[in-house]
Amino acid sequence: MTETVKNNRIIIFDTTLRDGEQSPGASMNLEEKLRIATMLDQMGVDVIEAGFPIASNGDFEAVSEVAKVVKQATVCGLARAAEKDIDRAWEALRHAKRGRIHTFISTSPLHMKFKLQMEPETVLDMIAKSVSHARNLTDDVEWSAEDATRTEHDFLCRAVEVAIKAGARTINLPDTVGYTVPTEYQAMFELVLKRVPNADKAIFSSHCHNDLGLAVANSIAAVQGGARQVECTINGIGERAGNAALEEIVMALRVRGDALPYVNNIVTEKLTPASHMLSTITGLAVQANKAIVGANAFAHESGIHQDGMLKNAQTYEIMTPESVGLRKSSLVMGKHSGRHAFRDKLRDLGYGEVGDNALEDAFRRFKDLADRKKTVYDEDIIALVDDEVRGNDRVKLVSLDIHCGTKGPQTAAIELSIDGEIKATTATGDGPVDAIFNAIRNLVEHHAHLQLYQVHAVTGGTDAQAEVTVRLEEDGKTVSGQGADADTLVASARAYIHALNKLFVKRLKTAPQSLSA
Numbered sequence: 163m164t165e166t167v168k169n170n171r172i173i174i175f176d177t178t179l180r181d182g183e184q185s186p187g188a189s190m191n192l193e194e195k196l197r198i199a200t201m202l203d204q205m206g207v208d209v210i211e212a213g214f215p216i217a218s219n220g221d222f223e224a225v226s227e228v229a230k231v232v233k234q235a236t237v238c239g240l241a242r243a244a245e246k247d248i249d250r251a252w253e254a255l256r257h258a259k260r261g262r263i264h265t266f267i268s269t270s271p272l273h274m275k276f277k278l279q280m281e282p283e284t285v286l287d288m289i290a291k292s293v294s295h296a297r298n299l300t301d302d303v304e305w306s307a308e309d310a311t312r313t314e315h316d317f318l319c320r321a322v323e324v325a326i327k328a329g330a331r332t333i334n335l336p337d338t339v340g341y342t343v344p345t346e347y348q349a350m351f352e353l354v355l356k357r358v359p360n361a362d363k364a365i366f367s368s369h370c371h372n373d374l375g376l377a378v379a380n381s382i383a384a385v386q387g388g389a390r391q392v393e394c395t396i397n398g399i400g401e402r403a404g405n406a407a408l409e410e411i412v413m414a415l416r417v418r419g420d421a422l423p424y425v426n427n428i429v430t431e432k433l434t435p436a437s438h439m440l441s442t443i444t445g446l447a448v449q450a451n452k453a454i455v456g457a458n459a460f461a462h463e464s465g466i467h468q469d470g471m472l473k474n475a476q477t478y479e480i481m482t483p484e485s486v487g488l489r490k491s492s493l494v495m496g497k498h499s500g501r502h503a504f505r506d507k508l509r510d511l512g513y514g515e516v517g518d519n520a521l522e523d524a525f526r527r528f529k530d531l532a533d534r535k536k537t538v539y540d541e542d543i544i545a546l547v548d549d550e551v552r553g554n555d556r557v558k559l560v561s562l563d564i565h566c567g568t569k570g571p572q573t574a575a576i577e578l579s580i581d582g583e584i585k586a587t588t589a590t591g592d593g594p595v596d597a598i599f600n601a602i603r604n605l606v607e608h609h610a611h612l613q614l615y616q617v618h619a620v621t622g623g624t625d626a627q628a629e630v631t632v633r634l635e636e637d638g639k640t641v642s643g644q645g646a647d648a649d650t651l652v653a654s655a656r657a658y659i660h661a662l663n664k665l666f667v668k669r670l671k672t673a674p675q676s677l678s679a
């Protein structure tokens with residue numbers, strides 16, 4: 163570490179409202195920007211880059227209004243190396259408690275030649291003029307060498323020297339196109355900090371894009387190379403593949419404080435609410451497996467992991483969900499789950515201690531369901547367990563095979579266990595449900611009338627479980643049964659059988675009898 167780095171405090175510079183807003187589709191209106199700015203301020207961000215005031219009247223107004231509402235953070239406005247940009251930025255920042263002008267110009271040969279169409283000496287001259295002009299307005303001036311990572315080192319050092327001499331207090335060396343790699347970026351900071359006279363008069367800053375998925379790793383490497391400001395955005399939104407994600411940098415520094423001994427001011431418990439607020443406002447969804455704030459970041463599906471989590475959460479979590487503002491981890495019930503998690507889920511759902519046999523049967527059916535259904539919701543498990551733990555049913559469904567469709571006849575081949583004996587039959591009907599009920603009637607003697615047949619989807623989606631209700635009436639006795647399954651026809655059979663079992667309980671109270679037809 164060079165001598166120019168005096169402490170280990172990292173300034174968190176958030177550019178969600180400026181570079182983040184440059185994401186296609188991320189435009190925010192004034193009221194939305196104010197909500198984000200207030201949230202960033204409360205979260206402990208040190209600098210909020212609120213916009214590019216010369217870009218439009220709307221951007222100017224947004225920076226100006228953000229400057230009025232922000233209480234703690236420095237509010238920053240971006241400007242090209244042009245007096246009119248800088249004046250406009252400063253005008254927008256007039257009401258800020260602390261305002262910063264951020265001016266930039268490209269320093270790479272490619273950008274200077276083709277984009278700016280300027281000689282390097284002209285660029286150096288523009289750096290001196292723009293930074294001096296900004297310094298005449300405020301002490302807090304940041305200068306950025308756009309495309310620093312593709313800039314020749316000698317020229318970069320000369321440009322940084324000119325910017326510091328002109329009064330820049332913060333020197334930002336962006337990886338504008340997400341091109342660098344961690345070791346190279348770290349070395350670049352070390353070199354510039356070592357070679358540039360008066361480098362210790364400025365705070366060095368990183369600004370990384372994610373074109374190669376390295377933005378966070380590069381930002382951390384910059385810190386290791388001596389940067390003490392990190393520019394980033396919530397959810398990593400930003401131009402093209404985005405910027406370095408604030409929540410990832412902050413949590414890496416917090417969780418790995420042993421390897422990365424740096425501190426910052428962020429209230430990490432606000433990270434998840436901030437992420438949700440931003441994605442709701444912009445409509446840019448956060449990918450489920452995104453670190454820290456993705457829907458799956460604290461979700462565990464596989465049985466071995468769930469078992470470990472139930473025994474000690476540290477087995478599979480390196481930070482607590484509470485530390486990032488999430489209420490708790492979730493054990494997602496799916497085809498990879500095991501019995502420990504299933505039993506725990508049943509307790510959570512209020513079933514208390516389910517007997518081993520009932521648990522085993524319900525678990526087997528849950529696994530079958532999970533094989534067929536993308537997501538198994540709590541409601542699915544409730545429907546399934548209610549179906550299973552009903553007690554000592556005399557009639558049980560063993561198998562069901564249906565033939566249906568346009569060609570007919572609709573036929574049901576069914577196998578039932580009746581008082582422990584397996585019986586099978588085939589029946590036709592007006593539609594598959596009628597065929598099933600006729601088949602059941604063939605095997606189980608009863609003369610109940612069907613009063614109600616009702617189906618509803620337990621959850622959304624075409625793979626949702628169906629919950630069927632059947633009401634039967636026999637000799638003035640009315641019973642209703644429920645059945646649940648991802649297959650509506652199986653659910654229908656279960657519901658009918660459930661109602662019959664209830665009917666037999668009622669019948670038995672008057673005259674015990676055999677059930678088989």
Ligand SMILES: CC(=O)SCCNC(=O)CCNC(=O)[C@H](O)C(C)(C)COP(=O)(O)OP(=O)(O)OC[C@H]1O[C@@H](n2cnc3c(N)ncnc32)[C@H](O)[C@@H]1OP(=O)(O)O
Binds near residue numbers: 184266267279
């Ligand atoms: C890496 C970054 O993220 S930089 C920030 C990028 N963000 C944005 O561009 C969003 C806001 N931008 C805008 O609204 C517009 O581009 C404006 C208002 C800034 C400029 O609009 P226009 O005047 O129509 O120019 P346009 O955008 O077409 O071209 C940019 C001009 O600025 C010049 N320029 C680019 N960067 C700089 C700079 N840092 N300093 C000085 N001039 C610059 C270009 O060379 C070009 O000049 P030219 O017109 O002489 O060829």
Ligand SMILES: CC(C)C(=O)C(=O)O
Binds near residue numbers: 334336369
């Ligand atoms: C203006 C600078 C900081 C920038 O956004 C970049 O280089 O990506």
